[in-house]
Amino acid sequence: MAWLEYLLPLIFLLPLGATAVIVLALRNLHDSRVHSPFDAQLLRESGQTLRVRLDRAFADLFLDGALGPIATLAPMVYGMGRMLFAPRQDWLEWAFYGALSTLLALVFCVLLMRDYQRIRRLKLGLACELAVSQKLERLVRPETHPYAVFHDIPADRFTIDHVVLTPRGVFVIETRARTRSLDAAGQEQNRLVVERERLRFPGWSERGPLHKTRQAKAWLETWLARECHIRLSVHALLVLPGWQIDTTEAPEDIQVMNGETLIQHLSGEDLSGEPSERLDPDTQDRIAHALIHQINRWSLI
Numbered sequence: 001m002a003w004l005e006y007l008l009p010l011i012f013l014l015p016l017g018a019t020a021v022i023v024l025a026l027r028n029l030h031d032s033r034v035h036s037p038f039d040a041q042l043l044r045e046s047g048q049t050l051r052v053r054l055d056r057a058f059a060d061l062f063l064d065g066a067l068g069p070i071a072t073l074a075p076m077v078y079g080m081g082r083m084l085f086a087p088r089q090d091w092l093e094w095a096f097y098g099a100l101s102t103l104l105a106l107v108f109c110v111l112l113m114r115d116y117q118r119i120r121r122l123k124l125g126l127a128c129e130l131a132v133s134q135k136l137e138r139l140v141r142p143e144t145h146p147y148a149v150f151h152d153i154p155a156d157r158f159t160i161d162h163v164v165l166t167p168r169g170v171f172v173i174e175t176r177a178r179t180r181s182l183d184a185a186g187q188e189q190n191r192l193v194v195e196r197e198r199l200r201f202p203g204w205s206e207r208g209p210l211h212k213t214r215q216a217k218a219w220l221e222t223w224l225a226r227e228c229h230i231r232l233s234v235h236a237l238l239v240l241p242g243w244q245i246d247t248t249e250a251p252e253d254i255q256v257m258n259g260e261t262l263i264q265h266l267s268g269e270d271l272s273g274e275p276s277e278r279l280d281p282d283t284q285d286r287i288a289h290a291l292i293h294q295i296n297r298w299s300l301i
Contacts, residue, residue, distance in 0.1 A: 009081025068108030
């Protein structure tokens with residue numbers, strides 16, 4: 001029976017198939033998510049969303065790196081089995097198996113390069129959030145500064161990097177990390193021009209960070225009105241550490257800074273005059289409890 005010539009070589013693929021099953025079973029072996037021993041809820045820290053995405057990126061890297069050789073060898077192993085059972089040698093068929101193995105090798109090389117770039121971007125973003133988080137933690141001094149800092153706040157379809165409660169108001173803070181480019185002389189270009197609707201970096205521009213910051217500001221204002229029955233204007237900050245920022249044409253609804261003056265800005269040391277509205281301790285407590293409930297509720301999902 002001619003069909004047996006194509007069926008019997010599949011026996012040689014069983015070891016590769018078993019190895020692939022083991023790889024898939026071990027894919028989620030590395031999971032750094034930690035749950036509280038008191039209520040079993042996921043403990044959220046600064047950059048929690050990026051940490052989860054980084055775990056998934058490493059899992060994808062492990063999967064592509066382990067399955068790549070298996071998938072690449074499968075056509076060659078099957079072809080060698082065919083050579084044992086085929087009554088005659090068909091060089092076009094062997095060439096097909098070789099071309100398929102080469103194509104699979106190229107595909108997995110591209111996937112590995114994609115995983116590497118993705119992990120590199122996520123690590124840079126996480127480092128940015130951690131740097132800003134460390135600066136924000138300096139605000140938490142209950143004896144002298146009634147401030148509260150919350151990280152990685154879940155919203156409807158996105159997360160807010162940081163929310164800070166101060167007597168001067170509520171601040172929503174988004175952080176972004178971008179790699180600085182080099183000019184023809186090898187000098188680092190770190191000047192960023194802020195326009196009303198975009199950020200103009202050396203060589204490219206982006207609208208997403210400003211849009212995301214406005215989205216976070218609008219969502220938090222709506223959420224406070226719904227959950228706490230408080231109507232106030234949330235202050236929006238966009239922090240890009242390491243950049244020299246030109247805010248000549250910056251929009252009025254978002255403060256863009258490099259993080260060096262973040263603490264002074266939040267504490268009011270670099271602001272002239274008093275803010276338009278202040279938060280009393282009771283209002284701060286209501287907002288803080290609502291934010292804690294929001295974080296815990298989404299941690300269970």
